[in-house]
Amino acid sequence: MSNLDVRHQLTNEEEQLLQRATDLFPVLRKFGQQIDEDRHIPEELIEQLAAAGLFKLGTLKKYGGYEVSIRALVEIISEVAKGNGSVGWVVQIINGNNFNATLSLSPQVLDLIFEEEEEVRFCSVLQGRKVDFQKVDGGYLVEQGLWGFASGSKHATHALLNLRDNRSVKDNASMLLAVVPMSEVTIIDDWYTMSLRGSSSNSIQIHNVFIPDKYIVDQSENMYTNMNVLSNESEHINQYKPYTLIISTLTTGISAILGLARGGLEYFVETATRKGITMTTHSIQAEVGHIQYKVGLAAMKIESAHLHINRSIESLEYHIQKKQPFTEKEFAQIQTDIGYAAMLCTESVDMLMVESGGSVIADSNPLSQIYRDIRGGANHALTTASTGLELYGRILLGLPPQNLLTLSYRPILTV
Template identity: 65%
Template sequence: MSTLSKVVQLTAEEQKLLQNATELVPLLMEYGTKIDKDMHIPEGIIEKVSSAGLFKLRTPKKYGGYEVSIQAMIEIVSEVARGNGSVGWVVQNINGNNYSSSQLLPSEVVDKIFKQEKEVKFCSVLQAIKAVVKKVDGGYLVEYGRWAFGSGSKHATHALLNLKDASAMQQDPKMKLAVVPMDEIKIVDDWHTMSLKGSASNSLEMNYVFIPNEYVADENFEEVDETRLQHLQGEDRYKHYLFLITSITTGISTILGLARGAVEHFIERAPNKGIAMTIHRSQAEVGHIQYKVGLAAMKVESAHLHINRSIDILEDYVQRGELLSQEDFVQIQTDIGYAAMLCSEAVEMLMVESGGSAILDSNRLSQIFRDIRGGANHAFTTASTCLELYGRVLLGLPPQHIVTISSAHLVRNQSVQQEQAY
């Protein structure tokens, strides 16, 4: 299916990883019902994903990873999600978290973590439900902490956790991110959902756990000097845009793959599927079905265009070593939320036209519908939040989105831009 977007430029290595993902798709489809029934991904599937190199997409090359581009990350993870949403969700989160952790911590700590024999897999939660944390000699004592939605926690070796809860974040939106080995954390079996069942996005708890200073990264950045940005090389050029990259890749990769899978599934079945209580023996021959398929496909293709635009905007600023304007920063976030909405709408349209059998748990489209609904509710991809952000800024009001607010040090002051224009 054509994406109607620019030709995606991937390196030979990235193409091979994409092919590895494609080869897993039939197996992931086959295990879809079992993954939902068991509420987790079988270890055998995790091992195959690992053997395909798909947990090391954004891991730095010096630690045996591939450091794929943002574009490649989107394409590869969406291909995994075309096979199964829960697996795609876990793959995108572990990759994003591995990358974030490698960029946030001191190099000697990163060396210690990533050079261990066991493959490193990070889960993360970027805001605590409740956190009682005290600063003590040499680090922080978590007297009690609880974090919801630790996607991939059953397969993780470490967790990246914000030591601040909602109340603390409202007072100061800068995160305090701690790296904690999973053997210090209790996984609470509370992931009983209608959506992304196999992602095992359980709550995480800690009681009286000490975390050394060097394992805690304060998001307490000063204003970034553009002259310094212009001298950065390689992956260092992206370091300052860490949370924006997370916003681009976390959630939308899986959502795009699910929507692509839904269109593919419907098209494959339509020629041999009739419409109940009618004389139609083939959906493919019915005008209103043809219209819905065309519209659904265009929504998915349009979503891909918005995702590509968000990547292009960021890459342009990174290559020029310049701070983003607030307008473009917000555009990126809105593009992602809007793309999620388009994909979700496309799947819902196809679900409506799929008849009564579509409500069966074993129906693949039913699973896609449930999974994409949950994915689109993620805080990074909630359309209402992103569109509110866009509308506020267009109307001259300050942003309300935590990612935008906490990244103020990376956004060029609009008044300065206007002064320089005259």
């Protein structure tokens, strides 16, 4: 049975990391406007996040990281996003990518990467816009490649990029992932948006870059190899490898959205006890019946979203423990859970915006920033509710999936 109280499921170290994220809340809120105006996170704040260990949540202990559980990752990143959506998004993306790179790359390649940098931070784009490459002796030559949107690009050391683009994924949905140092990447300054302005989700490009074979992961081959890892308990991390795509869904979108909704509710509750409603006789918003109703409904939507997220995590943990592949329906249900959770969180903030009066439209109003950021987060391909609901409906109706993530994983799903 899913439970909203996750404290008893976190280790002491994970609770300490969660507390460090909580302690940064005032600093994150203070930098809110500057982050939006600069369209990236100030370096002094990056340093504070790094000092708190918040870029190493998904990094293996052997490389100086914390190797936290998926559940802890969601809770800690959610706490960061309560303070600022852009920061939460970047922390989420870097940790999710670091964890997923660990599951995808060989130990030898990981050793090389982590020896080169004091702190490795991956950005990623899992579908190229246009990529022209060819297989050559010893690797791949990318003649030209364009990807968007690479969240956290200005703060990353490496990029994890799918060499298959919009044209080729229709013929082959599995990913051909390449590790590229950011020194080989050009960041295009094109992230001018209403939402998550400080996430540095710029387009990136490379031109005539040679990528050695050892830095390439062919997912179509890797998935079958990883299924054989189910019976191999020589390394703790191995148990996660067959579930890399599910873990990508859980670690690269929903945590920040959950945190933004939680932050929006907390801010609204705080201000409702000291402001009235213009053009009425109500001097305290919190004493008005329809406000109480909306706060209760918003809270239930957020808590329901958390339950859906927890159900997905429990499903993942069950399959890992039993060393079982997912059925197609189970895989689709997790994707749908995440999109539906994002929809519930967005709806909760929408309701609170409506009840916040005219002052909420100011850029400086924290709820205004939360509203903009959660809207952008919920539009991410992995958290778009309509895509997930269509997928789940198709599976329930006995139709083939339309979702590329499900299609790429389909060869090793059970009926």
